[in-house]
Amino acid sequence: xxxxxxxxxxxxxxxxxxxxxxxxxxxxxxxxxxxxxxxxxxxxxxxxxxxxxxxxxxxxxxxxxxxxxxxxxxx
Numbered sequence: 001x002x003x004x005x006x007x008x009x010x011x012x013x014x015x016x017x018x019x020x021x022x023x024x025x026x027x028x029x030x031x032x033x034x035x036x037x038x039x040x041x042x043x044x045x046x047x048x049x050x051x052x053x054x055x056x057x058x059x060x061x062x063x064x065x066x067x068x069x070x071x072x073x074x075x
Contacts, residue, residue, distance in 0.1 A: 003062045023074025
């Protein structure tokens with residue numbers, strides 16, 4: 001699995017070079033950010049994520065983002 005999300009300062013950034021040209025659109029980026037937000041809001045209280053370290057949580061974000069993009073044919 002490729003890492004498509006990385007941290008820069010306090011922000012999550014999509015590595016656009018890993019996406020197919022069809023996926024390099026603002027609509028795709030915004031939809032992915034919204035999906036990540038919805039999935040991981042309240043992660044500190046969510047039983048699926050609350051016991052993970054910050055690095056493990058970032059790995060989970062990458063797994064989620066990669067699968068989301070793969071389902072839509074953008075990677």
